Amino acid sequence: MSGTGGSSSLTQSFPCREPNCNREFNSKSSLADHSNKVHGGGSTGNRRPKKCTMCSSTFGTRSGLRQHEKNVHLLLTYDCLICGTPFTSLQDLTSHQDRMHKQ
Ligand SMILES: [Zn+2]
Ligand SMILES: [Zn+2]
């Protein structure tokens, strides 16, 4: 007896729609769970705004937040206590002090 060959194992898959993520899930709740844990923003289309931890400004994209942090918060300068020269990073200041003010 030959069967009709009709397989009823039609599985629906729910692919993650985040860029750089190719995962697929067999249920919507699994996808939502993954999205929450891995991407931290619930399902796509319901993205939480990115919030700056230093001034509480919110941004629609992570790169927007990064740009803001760079522009607003990374302009802090470190002044040399000995000669007053400002540096944008502690590393620069340290190497300056090592070179210029070595005893
Ligand atoms: Zn994903
Ligand atoms: Zn900020």
Ligand SMILES: [Zn+2]
């Ligand atoms: Zn100095």
